[in-house]
Amino acid sequence: MAVDDSIQVTSETGRLRRVLVHSPDSGLGKVVPSKAQDWLFEDIVHLDTIRRNEYDYYVKLLLYFLDERKIKGRLAHIDDPASERAFYKPGHRAFYHSEKVIELQVLLTEILESPSIKSQLVASVCAIEACSYEIQQEMMGYTPAALARVFFSGTYNETVLIFPPIPNFIFTRDIGIVINNHILLNKPKKEARKREALIAKYIFYHHPIFAGYRDRIIELTDTQHHFLLPKDSAAEKVTLEGGDVMVVSKDHILVGVSERTSREAAAQVVAHLFERGVVSKATIVRIPNKRDYMHIDTVFTQVKKDVWVMLGDFSRERTKGLQTDDIHRALRIQTHKADRLEIIQFEKADTAHPRFFESLEDLLIDVSVSDLGCAAEDVRIILSGNDEFPYDAREQWTDSCNLLALREGVVLGYDRNDRTTEAFRMAGFDIVDVRTLLADLEAGRLSVDALNDTLVLMPSAELSRARGGFHCMSMPLLRDE
Numbered sequence: 001m002a003v004d005d006s007i008q009v010t011s012e013t014g015r016l017r018r019v020l021v022h023s024p025d026s027g028l029g030k031v032v033p034s035k036a037q038d039w040l041f042e043d044i045v046h047l048d049t050i051r052r053n054e055y056d057y058y059v060k061l062l063l064y065f066l067d068e069r070k071i072k073g074r075l076a077h078i079d080d081p082a083s084e085r086a087f088y089k090p091g092h093r094a095f096y097h098s099e100k101v102i103e104l105q106v107l108l109t110e111i112l113e114s115p116s117i118k119s120q121l122v123a124s125v126c127a128i129e130a131c132s133y134e135i136q137q138e139m140m141g142y143t144p145a146a147l148a149r150v151f152f153s154g155t156y157n158e159t160v161l162i163f164p165p166i167p168n169f170i171f172t173r174d175i176g177i178v179i180n181n182h183i184l185l186n187k188p189k190k191e192a193r194k195r196e197a198l199i200a201k202y203i204f205y206h207h208p209i210f211a212g213y214r215d216r217i218i219e220l221t222d223t224q225h226h227f228l229l230p231k232d233s234a235a236e237k238v239t240l241e242g243g244d245v246m247v248v249s250k251d252h253i254l255v256g257v258s259e260r261t262s263r264e265a266a267a268q269v270v271a272h273l274f275e276r277g278v279v280s281k282a283t284i285v286r287i288p289n290k291r292d293y294m295h296i297d298t299v300f301t302q303v304k305k306d307v308w309v310m311l312g313d314f315s316r317e318r319t320k321g322l323q324t325d326d327i328h329r330a331l332r333i334q335t336h337k338a339d340r341l342e343i344i345q346f347e348k349a350d351t352a353h354p355r356f357f358e359s360l361e362d363l364l365i366d367v368s369v370s371d372l373g374c375a376a377e378d379v380r381i382i383l384s385g386n387d388e389f390p391y392d393a394r395e396q397w398t399d400s401c402n403l404l405a406l407r408e409g410v411v412l413g414y415d416r417n418d419r420t421t422e423a424f425r426m427a428g429f430d431i432v433d434v435r436t437l438l439a440d441l442e443a444g445r446l447s448v449d450a451l452n453d454t455l456v457l458m459p460s461a462e463l464s465r466a467r468g469g470f471h472c473m474s475m476p477l478l479r480d481e
C-alpha cells in the first residue's frame, strides 16, 4: 500500500488534511494529587469520562473532516456499548487506523518493530528514567505494542509503575511543528515532557511516513555558554514547545517567548529558518511568564484569515492603557514591566531593523492585512469571555483562546466558555454542539463542506483540567494552502 506522506503547513486555517494526535492513554488515569502540578495537570481526571464522553467526539469529528470513509454510516455500530470502544483503541482489530488522522501510538509501535530502534529507544528511556539494567533487559522482551504502552503509561501490567506516565502526550502540538515542509522538533522546558520529546524524535527520524523529510528536520541545541557558565549567568537554556510556534503564512512565522520557550531558542529558530530559506519574516511575541499563559496559543489563535480569538489583556486599548484615565495611564498602574508584552518583527532581508508592535491586536490585524491580503476594516478580534471581567480570565484558563481550525472559519472549542461563545455568536458565527453536528452528518442532513463560520462546541469538563485545548491537541501535518 502506498503511504500518503505529504507534509506541508503554510497557514493556521487552510483545510486540515492530515493531523497527528494521541488519545488519552492509561497514564492519565495515574496522575495523583501530589504529582498533578509537577506533571502539569491542574487536577486529576476521570479516565473513562475523558475518553468516552469527550476525546472520542474529537476523533469522530476529525475523521468526518479528514477521512470520512472510516466513519460515515458506522456511528451506531462504533458507539454500540457491545463494541467496547474498540474503534478508539490502538492495537485493536477494529481500531480506526487512518492515514489522515494519525495516532502517535501506532507510529511508535511501528518503529519499535525494528530491533535496533527498539534497543536504542529502550536504552535512552531507561537512561533518562534511571531504570535498572534488569528492567532494561526485561523491556527488550516486550512486544512493540506492549512496549509503546509502557513508554506512555509507565506500566506493563497496569499495577506496578516502573517510571512516571507522560500524560501530556495528548498535546501533540508541543512535540514538533511543521513549517512549510520542514519539521521543527521541540526541546521541552518541563521535566514532565522530556520523554515525549525523545519518543517524538525517534518517530520523526525513523517512521517511513517522514522518510522524505529527514534532511528537513530542525533540532535546537543548548549553547556552550549555557553548559559551561554558572547557572545564574545570562546564558539561557534553549527550550521550545510547539504551542509557541504559529505558521501564519507561507513566509511568516510567529514564535512565542513564554514560560516554556526561551529567548535563546526563539533566536535560534528564526536564524535557522532564515538560513534555510523556510520563511522570510518572523515575529517574536514575548508574553508574561506565567502558568496561566504557558504558550502563545493559550492567549490567541486564528479562526479564519480575518478573524482571531484573543485575551483582551493584549488588546490595543488595554496594552496602551487607553481605557484608563490620564493619571493611571501615566503611572502605568495596570502593568508591571515584567508583565508587558513585547512584539518584534524581523525581515530576513534586513534583520538589523526590526519593527515593533505595541499590542497583540496590532500584530494580528497586520498579519491579516499585510500577509493574508484582507481589508483592515474586515478584521475582527473576538475576545475571551467577551472581554468581561472576570470571565475573560476564567475562560482563557479553560482554553477559550485555544481553538483548532479544521478549515477557514470552522473551529473547535470547549463548551464551557459561555461568554466567549456568546462573543462568537455576536460576531455572526453559528454555534453547534458536536453531538448534534455528528448526528446531522451521519444522517446526511449536512455535509462538512456546507459549514461556514462555525464554532463547534466540544464537551470539556475533564479535558480542560489538563490545561490545553484542541489547538494543543493537534499537530497538523498537512493543510491546504
Ligand SMILES: NC(=[NH2+])NCCC[C@H](N)C(=O)O
Binding pocket: 039, 040, 041, 168, 171, 173, 174, 242, 243, 244, 294, 295, 297, 298, 402, 466, 467, 468, 469, 471, 472
Ligand atoms: N500548546 C499548548 N498550549 N499546550 C498545552 C499543554 C498543557 C500541558 N498540561 C502542559 O502544561 O504542558
